[in-house]
Amino acid sequence: MSTPLIEVDRLSKYFPIRRGPPLFSRVRHVHAVDDVSFAIGRGETFGIVGESGCGKTTLSRVILLLEEPTGGTIRFDGRPTAGLAGEGLRDYRRAVQAVFQDPTSALSPRMRVGDIVAEPLRATGTASAAERRAEVERLLKVVGLRDNAASAYPHEFSGGQRQRIAIARALATKPRLIVLDEPISALDISIRAQIMNLLRDIQDSTGTAFLLIAHDLAVVKHMSTRVGVMYLGKLVETGPSDALYRRPLHPYTRALLAAALPARPDDTPGPPPLAGELPSPLAPPSGCRFRTRCPLAGPDCAEAEPPLRGVGHGQYVACHRV
Numbered sequence: 001m002s003t004p005l006i007e008v009d010r011l012s013k014y015f016p017i018r019r020g021p022p023l024f025s026r027v028r029h030v031h032a033v034d035d036v037s038f039a040i041g042r043g044e045t046f047g048i049v050g051e052s053g054c055g056k057t058t059l060s061r062v063i064l065l066l067e068e069p070t071g072g073t074i075r076f077d078g079r080p081t082a083g084l085a086g087e088g089l090r091d092y093r094r095a096v097q098a099v100f101q102d103p104t105s106a107l108s109p110r111m112r113v114g115d116i117v118a119e120p121l122r123a124t125g126t127a128s129a130a131e132r133r134a135e136v137e138r139l140l141k142v143v144g145l146r147d148n149a150a151s152a153y154p155h156e157f158s159g160g161q162r163q164r165i166a167i168a169r170a171l172a173t174k175p176r177l178i179v180l181d182e183p184i185s186a187l188d189i190s191i192r193a194q195i196m197n198l199l200r201d202i203q204d205s206t207g208t209a210f211l212l213i214a215h216d217l218a219v220v221k222h223m224s225t226r227v228g229v230m231y232l233g234k235l236v237e238t239g240p241s242d243a244l245y246r247r248p249l250h251p252y253t254r255a256l257l258a259a260a261l262p263a264r265p266d267d268t269p270g271p272p273p274l275a276g277e278l279p280s281p282l283a284p285p286s287g288c289r290f291r292t293r294c295p296l297a298g299p300d301c302a303e304a305e306p307p308l309r310g311v312g313h314g315q316y317v318a319c320h321r322v
Contacts, residue, residue: 003078004039005209006063006096006177011036011072013055013062017282031281032058034233035072037308040177043203045210047224047241049217049256053278055233056213060179063211064098065089076177094124097170101182103162107154113140113165114150120172139168143198160191164198171202181213196223217260221245226314229253232289233281235308239315249317251294288320296321 014029033055040046048056061067063074065081074081076092084092097120100106107116117139118132127135140149143164145157154162163183170178180199184192196219203210214220220227221241228238229252237250248254255274276293279285287305291297301320308318 005042005044005077007039007073007075008063009037009073009075011059011062011074012070013058013067014070028282031233031284033062034284036230036233036235037072038228038235038238040209040211041225042176043207043209044225045203045212045223047212047214047220047227048230049214049220049227050230051256051278052215053281054230055281056215056230057181059230060098060181060211060213064096064179065092090124094120094173095176096179097173097175097177098179098181099163099166099170099183102186103159103166104154104186106166107162109154111153112150113145113152113154113157116154116165117150117168117172120169124173135172136168139171142171142202143168158191159187160195163187163195167195167198167202171206171208174206175208177209177211179211179213182215183212184219185214185216192219199223217245217257229256232279232284234289234318236290236319237315237317238308239313243313243315247313247315249311249315249322250290250319251296251321252290288318 011033012035013033014031016027016029018025018027020026036059038046048059050056058067062069065084076095081092114133114136117136121127121132121135136150145161145164154165157165183199184195187195199210200223202208210223212220212223224241226239227241227244228235229250230236231252237244237248237253244253245257248257259274274293279289279292285292285302287302288294288297291301294301306318306320308316310316311322
């Protein structure tokens with residue numbers, strides 16, 4: 001990879017939880033994200049998958065500067081994001097936008113679509129009223145909406161069309177990175193492919209990088225250049241999409257892929273799905289966090305946490321058995 005657009009280095013986010021009666025309570029911490037590192041290149045899509053509660057959304061919120069990190073650093077275009085304020089913070093928010101899971105709750109029902117899409121331009125003061133109207137018209141055409149969409153309200157559109165409005169709003173500031181947090185999971189299955197293809201067309205034409213947060217393994221494979229697999233706040237495997245799906249190395253990655261529905265009914269079934277529940281992030285297991293559910297776990301897995309190390313073909317895995 002050339003110089004990365006964004007570098008995440010040993011990023012952590014803990015949430016304090018107070019337990020017990022007021023005078024005798026003690027503070028424990030939810031380890032939502034713990035020592036996560038990765039980089040995203042210009043025009044690349046980095047997908048992150050994992051079970052619900054593994055920390056994917058918290059990670060995206062920290063990158064969007066909606067949450068303050070507990071530890072670690074984020075560097076965007078070579079510059080740290082810590083302490084950004086004033087014009088520096090506004091520049092970052094223009095460069096890093098988001099498309100969220102539920103377009104209905106992401107769009108104000110009291111605003112017309114044209115005002116919703118123009119809002120980022122108005123907030124950043126980067127265009128006159130006439131320029132904003134022209135840009136809104138252009139963006140609505142880019143995402144495939146009708147000519148009179150700007151004068152309508154969000155409730156007049158279908159779920160897929162509302163997500164197109166959210167994408168148009170994200171594109172308004174000409175971002176260099178868009179965080180896609182489950183962008184199609186709330187949509188009908190019949191239109192998911194349309195939104196995925198729209199996003200890929202936008203990336204091809206603008207060179208925008210994507211951080212894709214999803215639990216649908218097929219979506220991540222279709223969209224991503226590289227993939228990271230998260231478990232209980234940590235990355236356990238990363239690698240090029242094709243290599244990781246063809247040759248998953250971590251037992252958790254293999255279990256996730258085995259649990260997915262086969263592409264064809266006559267495909268050979270994979271190993272049995274995971275047993276047991278996801279441990280509490282309040283008290284993660286010692287050593288390897290996956291050891292309590294891993295069929296390969298041994299005594300050494302409880303003693304030392306495996307580092308994320310390179311194993312060839314651009315893949316990195318955190319496992320004592322690989």
